[in-house]
Amino acid sequence: MSIDLHFDLTRPEFHLDIESRIPARGVTALFGRSGCGKTTLLRCIAGLEPTARGRLIVEGETWQDHNSFVPAHKRPVGYVFQEGRLFAHLSVRGNLEYGYRRIPAEQQVVRPQEVIELLGLESLMDRRSSELSGGQRQRVAMGRALLTSPRVLLMDEPLAALDAISKAEILPYLERLHDELSIPVLFVSHAIDEVMRLADHMMLLEDGRLRAEGPLRELVTRSDLPLAQADEASALLEAQVLAHDDDDHVSILGMNGVRLTLLREDLAVGRKVRLSIHARDVSIALSPPRDISVLNCLPVTVTEIFDETRPGEILLGLEVAGQALLARITRRSLRALDLKPGMSVYALIKSVALVG
Secondary structure, three states, X not given: OXXXXXXXXXXXXXXXXXXXXXXXXXXXXXXXXXXOOHHHHHHHHHOOOOOOEEEEEEOOEEEEOOOOEOOHHHOOEEEEOOOOOOOOOOEHHHHHHHHHHOOOHHHOOOOHXXXXXXXXXXXXXXXEHHHOOHHHHHHHHHHHHHOOOOOEEEEEOOOOOOOHHHHHHHHXXXXXXHHHOOOOEEEEEOOHHHHHHHOOEEEEEEOOEEEEEEEHHHHOOXXXXXXXXXXXXXXXXXEEEEEEEOOOOEEEEEEOOEXXXXXXXXXXXXXXXXXXXXXXXXXXXXXXXXXOOOOEEEEEEEEEEEEOOOOOEEEEEEEEOOEEEEEEEEHHHHHHHOOOOOOEEEEEEOOOEEOO
């Protein structure tokens, strides 16, 4: 099942025209520069843009087409904004109950205690919104949205207004939503680190159009898209925790027979994890080096060589254990190693970041 949509909306100096079929499970990131249409697309899905032409079919149920339009107040959508927008005169309990009570009993599929535990709200229930931190307010806002038993959860830059401490506080709860709920989430962000940590699927928007879409791991390493050319260009790898070395406080991860070492020891053996590896943290060697401090030396194949916009630099596309990796090296190194597509070499990874 999927969310099948096509919206066409014209405004002065802006035209949104997007057609897509979004997975009905997991987190889909809407990504792009400010003004590209991310929030407008969310508003169309929520029914807040009644002048938008097109269609919206959610898991086989038509919410909008050329013959019909389900108004916003009748669409089973949960919406979380940047600021949380809690009711100041109500406690956390009152805000959560507001979301729950507005849904008929026969349509209530998400229960309060489930949400309270999922978002860690037990100790906050009697507090007023003015007594909460930014991260706490956003957790309550998510809880209120979930208790409307939505078919789709829309999140419009929920971390944008938070400081670094509050963002670090709320990210684990967003990951729990990803792991434990079957509700599809559309997540707007312009921060690639948030997207890398939370999303499964990406829609890359540009000037009101869909530039590209697909699995996140594929889009972030595609040479024809701006993500691979950015300063923070990274690859997203999936691995499994195999073992721990308690003496050195590291975990051993596996990817189809290839092993990585991560400075982390609090991960359950057998757990699947996602890793973000910056292109700038990957070096290339023609043979496994000896007497070196870098722990990760992975056998890879050069799949692509494409020019960088920075003078003197080159970006390499690599394949490791069936997954894509990027490396940013100098042109001088490219010539010295005589690298060509199809060559088998070794990637030396200086830093591996666990992102989910």
